[in-house]
Amino acid sequence: MAEEQKQAQAPEAPRGEGGGPRREGGREGGGRREGGPGGGGPGGPRRGKRQYFRKKKVCKFCVEKMDLIDYKRADILSQFVQERGKILPRRMTGVCARHQRWLGVAIKRARNIALLPFAGSAAGSTAPKAVEAHKS
Amino acid sequence: MEERLYDLIFIARPATPEDEIKKVIHSIEHACTEKGGKIEKSEHWGTRKLAYRVAKHREGMYYYHQIRTGHGELIAELERRLHVQDSVIKYLTIRLDEDLKRQKKLGEKREKRAARRPRRPAAAATPAQPAEQQQASAS
Numbered sequence: 001m002a003e004e005q006k007q008a009q010a011p012e013a014p015r016g017e018g019g020g021p022r023r024e025g026g027r028e029g030g031g032r033r034e035g036g037p038g039g040g041g042p043g044g045p046r047r048g049k050r051q052y053f054r055k056k057k058v059c060k061f062c063v064e065k066m067d068l069i070d071y072k073r074a075d076i077l078s079q080f081v082q083e084r085g086k087i088l089p090r091r092m093t094g095v096c097a098r099h100q101r102w103l104g105v106a107i108k109r110a111r112n113i114a115l116l117p118f119a120g121s122a123a124g125s126t127a128p129k130a131v132e133a134h135k136s
Numbered sequence: 137m138e139e140r141l142y143d144l145i146f147i148a149r150p151a152t153p154e155d156e157i158k159k160v161i162h163s164i165e166h167a168c169t170e171k172g173g174k175i176e177k178s179e180h181w182g183t184r185k186l187a188y189r190v191a192k193h194r195e196g197m198y199y200y201h202q203i204r205t206g207h208g209e210l211i212a213e214l215e216r217r218l219h220v221q222d223s224v225i226k227y228l229t230i231r232l233d234e235d236l237k238r239q240k241k242l243g244e245k246r247e248k249r250a251a252r253r254p255r256r257p258a259a260a261a262t263p264a265q266p267a268e269q270q271q272a273s274a275s
Contacts, residue, residue: 065246067239071230072143072200085187113145113228114196117187 057094069102071109085117139206146218146227147196156223167213173205191225
């Protein structure tokens with residue numbers, strides 16, 4: 001459904017196409033996927049949204065050869081959750097299966113000691129403020 | 137019996153007087169010596185913002201201990217003590233030794249593999265450099 005709508009919008013305004021990937025990027029909430037909207041040049045604008053070049057993602061933990069994901073490092077873990085605390089899927093972050101498994105455990109441990117938010121709970125006092133900012 | 141390694145974190149209310157904290161830490165130490173445990177690390181992380189509200193507080197003081205013990209009852213005793221304390225709003229104990237064992241095993245495996253099959257470009261690069269130096273010194 002959403003894809004149909006996007007395609008329908010595309011011919012009306014050519015900018016809509018650029019808006020697509022950017023909005024996706026925003027939804028990731030601090031995920032480390034970059035280079036999504038880049039490289040739109042050579043493909044030509046007529047081919048729809050598939051033409052941008054997607055960089056191949058590599059598992060960050062494999063690159064750094066980490067054999068243990070520490071649940072105390074909230075700064076690392078927060079790169080792999082959304083703002084509200086949802087664990088990002090592997091297809092977005094590029095983490096390998098083994099590390100994603102450990103990552104999940106580490107994130108859940110960090111949640112237990114209030115280093116990371118649970119997915120359901122509001123992200124402290126920041127969320128209501130953001131809503132107010134939108135209204136004004 | 138095999139000794140196990142645990143992480144013990146507790147969060148105290150943001151405005152707890154220092155005496156109170158000392159009392160809590162002292163009681164942890166006391167329990168450890170009584171039941172045959174050893175505190176390996178002891179850290180104070182300072183006042184941090186909590187990711188969600190705990191007992192109506194938005195921030196708390198984090199205290200971290202690493203404890204090695206062969207007796208599981210010690211952990212039960214520590215948790216009981218922390219539960220009773222009014223100034224402690226949250227605590228967590230996690231068994232670490234199995235994860236560390238796995239980490240060690242994987243690290244050894246990786247080293248072994250690296251030793252068995254050294255990388256070609258790295259091997260080629262290392263003898264090349266001294267050879268160049270020799271040439272330079274000869275000329």
